[in-house]
Amino acid sequence: MPLPMNERIIVNLKNLAIEQMDHQVLGGVSLNITRGEFVYLIGRTGSGKSSLLKTLYGALPPGAGKGQVAGFDLAKLNRKTIPLLRRKLGIVFQDFNLLSDRTVEDNLRFVLEATNWKDEQKMRSRMSDVLEQVGLKGKEQKRPHQLSGGEQQRVVIARALLNKPELLIADEPTGNLDPETSDDILLLLRRLAQDNDTAVLLATHDYRIIENFPARIIRCINGRVMDDEGFKV
Numbered sequence: 001m002p003l004p005m006n007e008r009i010i011v012n013l014k015n016l017a018i019e020q021m022d023h024q025v026l027g028g029v030s031l032n033i034t035r036g037e038f039v040y041l042i043g044r045t046g047s048g049k050s051s052l053l054k055t056l057y058g059a060l061p062p063g064a065g066k067g068q069v070a071g072f073d074l075a076k077l078n079r080k081t082i083p084l085l086r087r088k089l090g091i092v093f094q095d096f097n098l099l100s101d102r103t104v105e106d107n108l109r110f111v112l113e114a115t116n117w118k119d120e121q122k123m124r125s126r127m128s129d130v131l132e133q134v135g136l137k138g139k140e141q142k143r144p145h146q147l148s149g150g151e152q153q154r155v156v157i158a159r160a161l162l163n164k165p166e167l168l169i170a171d172e173p174t175g176n177l178d179p180e181t182s183d184d185i186l187l188l189l190r191r192l193a194q195d196n197d198t199a200v201l202l203a204t205h206d207y208r209i210i211e212n213f214p215a216r217i218i219r220c221i222n223g224r225v226m227d228d229e230g231f232k233v
């Protein structure tokens with residue numbers, strides 16, 4: 001049964017300030033993102049994209065205003081609740097951040113063990129599911145250096161999917177990839193958003209992928225966040 005609309009809202013910011021070391025990077029940010037929605041976050045270097053994303057995953061405390069992500073109040077996050085919030089999120093960066101001395105399977109296992117999975121059977125089945133979703137079945141025993149850049153990014157996406165995130169946050173996920181591989185990754189993320197009802201918030205400088213895969217766009221500009229039509233969100 002579909003969730004009622006208010007339960008589908010995964011990011012809910014009201015007049016929130018985004019700060020770095022007491023310096024305001026973005027002010028008055030009001031933003032709603034719902035489950036299954038695909039949203040681009042754009043803006044020039046230094047405009048505040050990464051700071052906004054970091055605030056959403058609890059790596060940067062917010063300033064004044066209100067903000068909720070996956071039901072967690074950002075102003076009240078603490079050492080105990082941050083890991084609980086992170087379990088509802090998948091995070092994908094430009095540099096793949098894989099453990100280079102471990103196989104694909106062990107990179108995934110590392111996250112499952114860190115998030116308290118215990119049952120070997122269930123772990124195996126979940127790893128197999130996510131590798132299937134990203135098209136990497138058969139690569140379980142490869143190490144990162146034996147994979148292409150696109151394949152490594154797929155492992156990172158598979159890793160981000162392990163705990164069935166409600167929101168996938170991707171900071172320049174195609175930054176190190178050639179155009180064709182970037183398109184493949186975008187296609188994959190678009191499909192995952194649809195199939196898993198996961199919201200995707202993707203920060204990028206890559207206007208080519210936005211043209212190829214149009215979706216809602218929000219923009220950091222002059223200390224504000226604006227929507228597609230140029231209105232403050």
Ligand SMILES: Nc1ncnc2c1ncn2[C@@H]1O[C@H](COP(=O)(O)OP(=O)(O)OP(=O)(O)O)[C@@H](O)[C@H]1O
Nearest residue numbers: 020021025043044045046047048049050051052220
């Ligand atoms: N760790 C930090 N400490 C203090 N100030 C920071 C820190 N990280 C970023 N800033 C400042 O916050 C502002 C926004 O930076 P941010 O990294 O969010 O921008 P961005 O839009 O993600 O840029 P890019 O596209 O280059 O990644 C910049 O003025 C930057 O200098």
